[in-house]
Amino acid sequence: MFSQKEFIEASRAFVCVRLESYENEKHQKMVRSFLNGRFENTAFCLLSPDGESRLSGTGRSPSQGLRRGRGAGQRGVIEAMEHVAAGFRARASKQGAVVQDFHSFRQALNVASGDQRLLLFVVAPGGEREELRLRLRPLMSDTEIVGRFHVDFAEEHPDARWREAVKGEAGRAGFFVIRANAFGQTGTVVEEVPLTSGLGELESVLLKANASFARTEKRKVYSDHVAKGRRAGIYFENEMAYGEERDADGVIDHRRGRDAGPAGGERRRPPAGRRGAPRGERRPGAPPSRRPGGRD
Structure with missing residues (x-):
């Protein structure tokens, strides 16, 4: 459902939060709060703008959280989301959306592989990162870009050795477009753009890289992918x-x-x-x- 165009369009009226349930104890506790104390790898709930009041039920999926049985199908879920969204008026434009950031580069690379997206990895001195986050907002919210990339900002402690996991030239600072390998353990730098580049130049590079990625990336069949990973002894060590x-x-x-x-x-x-x-x-x-x- 999450990859369907109609669902994606309906989700634009919400601030979508993807909890890092295996990387963050606070996030895992939130998942438990949605599942009556249980912890499972997915949970769903619509919250009011205060981030606390619940506007829907809770469950493992949108259909469960919105109390839409299988008979209602995707259309029933979307109608319920649209009904909730109609009760709130946006106070800011979509172009001001906060730019994504992961807990670590290794996690970002792993998720990019799982979602089969390119990763835009931003490496900059600490004093420049906040300005870059703000500068990237309109670009990452652009209709041609949004939803097609994952974004991560390098931090000193968790990401000090990120270059060891990637092939290709990687300067000390810049915008790095990285293609993760099949299991998200390593990657390849496919494009590198200076931090001083304009958003138009960066957008052009991203779109070109994504067009090539879309032509050459083979869609994964989950069961086959898991079986190959087991045979290869692939394992991702979580924080939780x-x-x-x-x-x-x-x-x-x-x-x-x-x-x-x-x-x-x-x-x-x-x-x-x-x-x-x-x-x-x-x-x-x-x-x-x-x-x-x-x-x-």
Whole structure:
């Protein structure tokens, strides 16, 4: 749904926030607040401009959060979003939208690979970054650019060794257009533009690079991609514990199996049984189970 043109157009009336649930504890707590204490890799909710009051229900997806069953389809979700948006008047133009920034370059490269977009990586002295963020706002909000790139600003501590992950010339500072490899572990600098360049020049470079990228990037088939990654031993180390937590006990669920990480840490155990007890385990005080036609 998120990649559909109609949904994207409806989302323009909102400030869209993508929580970094495996990189930030505060964000993960917010996901839990939307899922009654559980933690899973997706959650959805519409919030008022204060960022706190809920304008919809919550759930794993827009259709769940907006209480639109499968029968309503995408059109029902879009109509619900448009109805909510109609109750608010924008106080600023879309051209003033805040420019994206990740927690680290390695995360930005990984997400760019997963979303199959080019990454615009901005490397500048600390004193110049805020001015660059403001200067890039109209460009990254332009209809020809928005949604086609990810953007990240280099920080001293987490990104000190970013050049080790990329091929191609990479100067000390500049706008670097980077193409991530299939698994987001490394990348290649395809274009480099000086920080002093005008927005028109940067836009031209971005559009040219994206046109080439679109012609040569093969769409990933999720199941095949995951299988190849497992065979190659690919693993991305998150800042937060990897996996989901479906019984709301505050601890990530683990199990042995095909989703295991390199050290045997797994994503989650099977879904909980009745009242949150794992299947096959009795709740304290519960009567012993009986096998059909037999005794305890």
